[in-house]
Every structure is written in structure tokens, then in C-alpha cells.
Amino acid sequence: SQTIHQWPATLVQPVGSPLSLECTVEGTSNPNLYWYRQAAGRGLQLLFYSVGIGQISSEVPQNLSASRPQDRQFILSSKKLLLSDSGFYLCAWDKYGYTFGSGTRLTVV
Amino acid sequence: AQSVTQPDIHITVSEGASLELRCNYSYGATPYLFWYVQSPGQGLQLLLKYFSGDTLVQGIKGFEAEFKRSQSSFNLRKPSVHWSDAAEYFCAVVPQGAQKLVFGQGTRLTINP
Numbered sequence: 001s002q003t004i005h006q007w008p009a010t011l012v013q014p015v016g017s018p019l020s021l022e023c024t025v026e027g028t029s030n031p032n033l034y035w036y037r038q039a040a041g042r043g044l045q046l047l048f049y050s051v052g053i054g055q056i057s058s059e060v061p062q063n064l065s066a067s068r069p070q071d072r073q074f075i076l077s078s079k080k081l082l083l084s085d086s087g088f089y090l091c092a093w094d095k096y097g098y099t100f101g102s103g104t105r106l107t108v109v
Numbered sequence: 110a111q112s113v114t115q116p117d118i119h120i121t122v123s124e125g126a127s128l129e130l131r132c133n134y135s136y137g138a139t140p141y142l143f144w145y146v147q148s149p150g151q152g153l154q155l156l157l158k159y160f161s162g163d164t165l166v167q168g169i170k171g172f173e174a175e176f177k178r179s180q181s182s183f184n185l186r187k188p189s190v191h192w193s194d195a196a197e198y199f200c201a202v203v204p205q206g207a208q209k210l211v212f213g214q215g216t217r218l219t220i221n222p
Binding site for chain 2: 045
């Protein structure tokens with residue numbers, strides 16, 4: 001069966017520190033992968049999507065970046081976090097429909 | 110501008126009452142349509158989706174949605190809500206020719222006992 005894993009579930013990081021969130025999928029090959037962010041009390045905003053290894057499309061300018069080093073791995077990174085980076089980050093994959101991971105709640109302090 | 114609109118930010122209904130959550134979209138061609146539910150602090154669970162065919166779509170947890178092309182709407186309904194239905198509900202679309210899911214702002218559902 002197809003599953004999606006995201007970790008960590010919760011993260012508290014100081015301003016200016018780096019970030020790495022990882023997402024992996026199982027049971028499928030060559031999926032489209034997505035990173036969404038949900039700020040407190042707001043809807044979901046698409047940050048990045050990838051249709052293949054090394055292929056990243058950015059939807060909004062920001063100090064975050066994404067990478068896809070392997071077919072089923074999608075990483076969200078930052079060199080220096082800002083307070084405004086706080087939020088709930090969701091990874092999703094799509095081949096025959098969109099399935100979301102359980103999310104990472106990031107608090108930048 | 111192309112968008113997905115959920116007009117109701119917050120809805121409160123009594124347990125056992127019927128529910129309808131509204132969703133409208135503004136795209137030239139009919140997009141693929143989805144409804145997701147998010148419990149507090151959790152990820153998103155797909156309730157149902159519409160690609161083509163029968164305009165009344167049955168989903169999980171007793172939910173259904175009806176696609177109305179003339180109104181550019183895809184409203185979510187449930188005949189009788191349960192306390193466990195309290196959550197945030199998101200309408201989402203994939204525009205034709207695109208590969209990304211675009212979300213509405215969400216509707217928070219509160220259930221009164």
C-alpha cells in the first residue's frame with residue numbers, strides 16, 4: 001500500500017537556525033510531491049512541487065528551499081529561519097489522487 | 110482571478126442536524142474538485158473527489174457533494190452530523206492542465222450538543 005511519512009511531528013527552532021524537514025513516500029514510483037504551509041488560522045499555501053528527481057518548482061518567494069535527492073524523498077530546508085516561518089508544514093504526493101502526510105508543526109522562537 | 114472560495118469561515122450546527130458547506134470556484138474550465146477534512150493538529154484526510162461523470166459524489170464518513178456546473182459550485186453535505194465531525198473543512202481544486210492542488214480558506218465546523 002502507498003504511505004507517506006513526515007518527520008519530525010513537532011519542532012521548535014530559534015530564529016536564524018537552519019531547518020530540514022523530510023518527507024518520504026512508499027509503495028509508489030515517480031510520484032509528484034508537494035510542500036504546503038498552513039499558517040495559524042489560515043488556509044494552505046503551496047510552497048514547492050516536484051515532478052521528478054532534481055526538479056523543483058517554487059510557488060512563492062521566500063527563504064525556504066526544497067530538494068528531491070531521490071524519487072521518493074522530498075526535503076524542505078532553510079539556512080536561517082525567520083519568525084514568519086512558523087506554521088504547519090504538510091507534504092503531499094500525487095499519482096492517482098492527493099494524499100497528505102501528518103504534518104510538522106514548526107515554531108520559530 | 111482564478112480562485113476557490115469558501116464563503117463561510119465558521120459554521121455551528123447542532124448534533125443531528127443537517128449540514129451544507131459551500132464551495133465556489135472561478136476557473137474557465139471545470140477543474141478537478143476535492144473536499145478534505147482536518148482535525149485539530151492533524152493532517153488532511155480526503156473526504157471525496159469529483160473528476161467527471163455523476164455530479165453527486167459519495168464520500169467517506171457519510172458525506173456527499175454535488176457538482177453544479179451552472180453555479181460553479183461543489184457543496185459538501187451531510188444529512189445528520191455527529192460531534193466527531195467538528196473539524197476544519199477545505200475545498201480544493203486542480204485546475205485543468207495544472208499539477209497542483211489549490212485550496213479554499215477553509216470552514217471551521219463546530220457541533221453543539
